[in-house]
Structure formats: structure tokens, C-alpha cells
Amino acid sequence: MAPSMQLAPHPSIPKPEGPVMVCILDGWGVNVEDKYNAVFSADTPTTDALRAVPRRYRSVKAHGTAVGLPSDADMGNSEVGHNALGSGQVVDQGARLVDMALESGKMFEGAGWKLISGAFADHTVHFIGLLSDGGVHSRFNQLIGCIKGAVERGAKRIRVHILTDGRDVPDGSSAAFVAQLQEDLAGLKGCDAKIASGGGRMNITMDRYEADWSMVKRGWDAHVLGKAPHTFKDALTAVKTLRGDPENPISDQYLPAFVIVDDDGKPVGTIEDGDAVVLFNFRADRMVEMSKAFEYPDFDIFDRVRYPADLKFVGMMQYDGDLLLPKTYLVPPPEIKGVSGEYLVKNGITTFACSETQKFGHVTFFWNGNRSGYFDSSKETYLEIPSDNCPFNEKPDMKAVEIMEAGREALRSGKYQMVRLNFANPDMVGHTGDLNASIRACAVVDECVAELIKVVDEVNGRFLVTSDHGNSDDMVQREKKTLKPLIDKDTGKPMPLTSHTLAPVPVYIGGKGLPANVVLRDDLPDAGLANITATYINLLGLQAPEKYKPSLIVAE
Numbered sequence: 001m002a003p004s005m006q007l008a009p010h011p012s013i014p015k016p017e018g019p020v021m022v023c024i025l026d027g028w029g030v031n032v033e034d035k036y037n038a039v040f041s042a043d044t045p046t047t048d049a050l051r052a053v054p055r056r057y058r059s060v061k062a063h064g065t066a067v068g069l070p071s072d073a074d075m076g077n078s079e080v081g082h083n084a085l086g087s088g089q090v091v092d093q094g095a096r097l098v099d100m101a102l103e104s105g106k107m108f109e110g111a112g113w114k115l116i117s118g119a120f121a122d123h124t125v126h127f128i129g130l131l132s133d134g135g136v137h138s139r140f141n142q143l144i145g146c147i148k149g150a151v152e153r154g155a156k157r158i159r160v161h162i163l164t165d166g167r168d169v170p171d172g173s174s175a176a177f178v179a180q181l182q183e184d185l186a187g188l189k190g191c192d193a194k195i196a197s198g199g200g201r202m203n204i205t206m207d208r209y210e211a212d213w214s215m216v217k218r219g220w221d222a223h224v225l226g227k228a229p230h231t232f233k234d235a236l237t238a239v240k241t242l243r244g245d246p247e248n249p250i251s252d253q254y255l256p257a258f259v260i261v262d263d264d265g266k267p268v269g270t271i272e273d274g275d276a277v278v279l280f281n282f283r284a285d286r287m288v289e290m291s292k293a294f295e296y297p298d299f300d301i302f303d304r305v306r307y308p309a310d311l312k313f314v315g316m317m318q319y320d321g322d323l324l325l326p327k328t329y330l331v332p333p334p335e336i337k338g339v340s341g342e343y344l345v346k347n348g349i350t351t352f353a354c355s356e357t358q359k360f361g362h363v364t365f366f367w368n369g370n371r372s373g374y375f376d377s378s379k380e381t382y383l384e385i386p387s388d389n390c391p392f393n394e395k396p397d398m399k400a401v402e403i404m405e406a407g408r409e410a411l412r413s414g415k416y417q418m419v420r421l422n423f424a425n426p427d428m429v430g431h432t433g434d435l436n437a438s439i440r441a442c443a444v445v446d447e448c449v450a451e452l453i454k455v456v457d458e459v460n461g462r463f464l465v466t467s468d469h470g471n472s473d474d475m476v477q478r479e480k481k482t483l484k485p486l487i488d489k490d491t492g493k494p495m496p497l498t499s500h501t502l503a504p505v506p507v508y509i510g511g512k513g514l515p516a517n518v519v520l521r522d523d524l525p526d527a528g529l530a531n532i533t534a535t536y537i538n539l540l541g542l543q544a545p546e547k548y549k550p551s552l553i554v555a556e
């Protein structure tokens with residue numbers, strides 16, 4: 001082992017007899033305490049009790065610059081949250097790197113730009129991605145920046161394939177983004193630019209972790225082949241019509257696929273031989289599958305029917321550095337080096353990591369600094385529990401009990417020194433905007449934490465329970481100043497909040513194996529998620545790498 005990777009024993013925190021459990025309650029923030037806070041409203045006796053233990057509970061920042069996002073107006077998300085939790089470092093994240101590449105002009109100088117510029121004169125440049133200013137997967141102004149850059153550099157024909165959001169931005173806001181995009185495209189001089197196809201992000205194109213490839217096929221059919229269940233002459237009409245009854249609309253997230261056609265009913269923007277395609281999302285998880293469909297000539301997961309020849313395909317970023325997918329991209333992704341997972345295996349620590357499909361890559365790929373697979377398969381076991389395929393408010397328990405049971409077994413097995421679990425419920429159910437289902441989601445997770453802590457105590461272990469960002473902690477849109485819920489004019493009901501929040505997240509530590517003198521420091525008021533990495537390494541009785549953000553604990 002490189003001497004630099006050796007972790008010294010902690011001078012005052014001994015090695016535990018049992019394992020260390022790190023639990024991430026995805027989307028569980030600390031926020032305004034009223035009935036629209038599902039975390040607060042849920043029956044959560046376990047985390048309530050943990051919160052009452054002196055010097056073993058605090059909160060940490062999980063949004064904005066504390067996790068490498070461009071500004072403190074940016075909510076946290078799973079990618080940047082797990083990157084920070086697993087690496088102990090704050091690195092400039094995709095959102096910021098794309099901003100900088102556009103500002104400096106580097107965007108227009110790299111290999112990715114060179115590739116697509118081959119289509120400027122005689123072919124079409126297609127942009128496919130999430131249309132909103134949510135800043136989790138993409139940002140509207142970055143799309144416009146790229147389109148304008150292409151037009152200034154000679155692009156003659158542009159088609160945009162839009163995924164409507166309603167998840168990182170309020171549901172129903174898609175119409176406004178579409179209207180704005182249409183206006184911006186119409187204002188481009190010397191370029192024929194139009195919206196060509198679209199659909200809701202949770203219905204087409206943006207599947208992740210192979211939960212449902214049929215979503216990607218629906219996206220391919222609409223974007224590439226120009227085939228969809230609905231055709232319209234105009235995208236704004238498409239989005240407004242497909243939402244249906246204003247009293248009970250289909251969410252922007254789930255709008256069916258549509259294709260824009262001309263007066264003869266012909267699609268205005270199929271993807272043809274020699275065209276360029278840009279996936280303009282910077283975030284990886286929901287772009288990997290579509291990238292495979294575009295990049296791999298012998299792709300066979302679904303029938304692509306037609307695979308355009310001489311395609312100039314790029315991602316906004318490289319979405320998987322191990323698979324080198326896509327080969328060509330516009331902006332190099334963040335480089336996260338020396339993550340805790342690598343240190344652990346190099347120091348002989350055995351790890352079990354588990355979540356259900358929807359969060360499996362979060363607790364492995366994102367946790368490991370966007371790396372696929374194991375650092376050392378002899379020391380690590382990653383277990384994926386298949387997620388249900390349904391809107392998660394219909395089954396708010398999701399696979400929490402199964403994850404808990406797997407965690408319990410791993411803790412008892414004696415095989416693992418570290419057990420890392422992610423519970424998806426407060427996040428995935430929170431995204432549906434369904435308050436009651438989110439309350440249930442938080443309650444079931446609290447029950448699972450109770451069961452796990454019992455076992456941690458049984459094996460003389462230690463635990464750290466935390467989260468990656470807020471979500472269920474606020475389920476309603478609010479007036480900025482008074483924080484009063486905003487009321488929908490049509491329905492008279494409070495307007496649901498489907499997005500993450502800016503809230504800090506809790507950190508609870510404990511376990512029978514944790515010496516009584518180990519407590520949370522009180523001199524790090526501004527700590528963030530990245531401080532948790534050194535903390536859990538200390539719980540293992542080891543000193544953390546020097547470059548990590550300081551540990552939150554001390555032995556007094």
C-alpha cells in the first residue's frame with residue numbers, strides 16, 4: 001500500500017468491537033416545524049429520542065457552496081450530497097463547471113465542441129435534456145448558452161428535445177419554460193431552431209440504474225424516430241394539453257411523450273445520419289442509459305429500429321469515467337480523488353453497502369466519487385434491492401424494510417466493519433408532493449432505524465445516522481417572507497412542493513460500542529456533509545486523511 005494511504009489509529013477513539021453503521025435517510029432535512037413538514041409531522045420516536053441525546057445530535061449544511069454548488073440558493077441533491085459524504089471534500093460540481101466553461105469560453109474549444117461543430121453547416125444539432133432551472137441535472141441558461149454558442153459558430157439547424165421537470169421546480173412550471181424556450185429559439189438569427197419532441201422526465205429518457213429501460217425506449221422513439229403517442233404542431237400546446245384537467249392535472253414529471261409535427265403531419269426533428277446530439281444534462285445518473293443507446297453501435301437492450309450513421313454524439317459531461325461514457329463530452333466532470341471507500345479497502349476495512357435500485361448508485365457510484373464497481377471486491381459487498389416500478393406515493397414504504405433486514409444481517413454477520421445503507425423513502429415519496437404519503441415514508445424509515453440501532457447495540461457497534469439533503473421536511477410552496485403556504489387559485493389548496501429543500505440535515509451518533517466520552521464538537525458551526533466522512537472514519541477508530549474536512553467528533 002502507498003504509505004500515504006495508511007490511516008493511523010485514532011489517538012483517543014479506540015477501534016470498535018462491532019461494526020460502524022452509516023445510515024443515510026435520503027431527503028430528510030431539519031426544517032420549519034409545522035404540519036407541512038412530513039419529517040416533523042410523522043411519528044418518529046427513534047430519531048426524536050436520538051435528537052434529545054446531549055452532544056450526540058447536530059445538523060450540518062447540505063446545500064449550496066457547502067457541497068460545491070454555484071451558490072447558496074442551490075438546493076442540495078443526491079449526487080453532490082453523496083460525493084461529499086463519501087469523499088470528505090468539497091469539489092466544484094457539474095453545475096458550476098459548466099457555468100465556468102461557458103463564461104471562459106472553454107466550452108467552445110474542447111473535443112466535444114469540435115465534434116458537434118462538424119454538423120453545423122449541413123446537418124442538425126439536437127439538444128436533449130431537462131428543461132428547467134432546477135440546477136440538479138441541468139439549467140435552462142446553460143442550454144441557451146450552448147445554443148447561442150452554436151448559432152454564433154455557424155449552426156444552421158437546431159432541434160431541442162425537452163424533458164419536462166416538475167420535480168426540481170414547481171409542478172406546472174413547464175409551460176413557462178417551454179414558452180421561454182420558444183421565444184428564445186424564435187429570436188435566433190440565421191438558424192432554423194425548434195422544439196422537436198418531449199415528455200415528462202419520469203416517463204421518458206431519464207431512467208436511472210436500469211430501473212425501467214422502457215422509459216429510455218419511449219425517449220428514443222420520440223427524439224430519434226419521431227414516434228410518440230401524441231403529436232402537436234407546437235410544444236406549448238403539447239404541454240398544456242397533456243396536463244389535462246387543471247383541477248387534477250398530470251404532473252409535469254409524468255407527461256406522456258409527444259412529437260412536434262409540421263402541417264403535413266411530419267415530425268420536425270428526427271435524428272438523422274450525420275446529425276449532432278448533445279445531452280445537455282450535467283448530472284450522470286439519469287443520462288447513462290440514453291448515452292449507451294446513442295453511443296454503442298451494438299446496443300441491444302431495446303430495438304432502436306434505426307441507428308443514425310455518422311452520429312456526432314456528446315454529453316454535457318462524461319457520465320461514467322470508468323466506462324468512458326460518452327467518449328466525447330463538452331465539459332470535463334469533477335475529479336474526486338482519494339475517497340473514503342478507497343482508503344477503507346486499502347486499510348483492510350470490510351464494507352457492506354445497500355439500497356434499493358432508485359438509490360443504489362447513490363450509495364455506491366456517487367459515494368465513491370462517481371466510480372463504478374468495487375475498489376476491492378474481496379473487501380466490499382454491494383447489494384441492490386429491486387425498487388418497485390410505480391409512483392412512490394402509492395407504496396411509500398418502498399423497500400425500507402428489506403434494506404433494514406439486509407443491514408441487520410450484515411451487522412450480525414461479523415463479516416463487515418462498516419455497514420452503509422440508504423433509505424430512499426423521504427426523498428422519492430417527497431418528490432411526489434403527496435404530504436400524507438411522505439409522512440408515512442418518514443415513519444417507516446424511523447421504524448427501520450430503530451430496528452437497526454437495536455442490532456448495533458447487540459453487536460457493540462457504533463452508528464452515524466444522517467441524510468444527503470432535504471425534501472420531505474417541506475411539502476408546500478411558501479411565501480418567501482412569511483413562510484405561509486401558497487394557495488392554488490384553481491383548487492383552493494396549498495401548492496405542493498416536489499423538490500429538495502435548502503434545509504440542513506441531522507447527524508445522530510451513538511451505539512453501545514461508542515465510549516461515553518466521544519461527543520460532537522461545538523466549534524464547527526458551519527460544518528457540512530463533507531465533515532461526516534472524517535467523522536465516520538474516526539468512529540472506526542482511525543484518523544482521517546489530512547485533506548478531509550475536519551471530523552465532527554472528539555473524545556473528551
Ligand SMILES: O=C(O)[C@@H](CO)OP(=O)(O)O
Binds near residue numbers: 076079137168427
Ligand atoms: O430524482 C432525481 O433525479 C433527483 C431530483 O432531480 O433527486 P436525487 O438528487 O435525490 O436523486
Ligand SMILES: [Mn+2]
Binds near residue numbers: 026077079427468469
Ligand atoms: Mn438524495
Ligand SMILES: [Mn+2]
Binds near residue numbers: 427471
Ligand atoms: Mn431527490
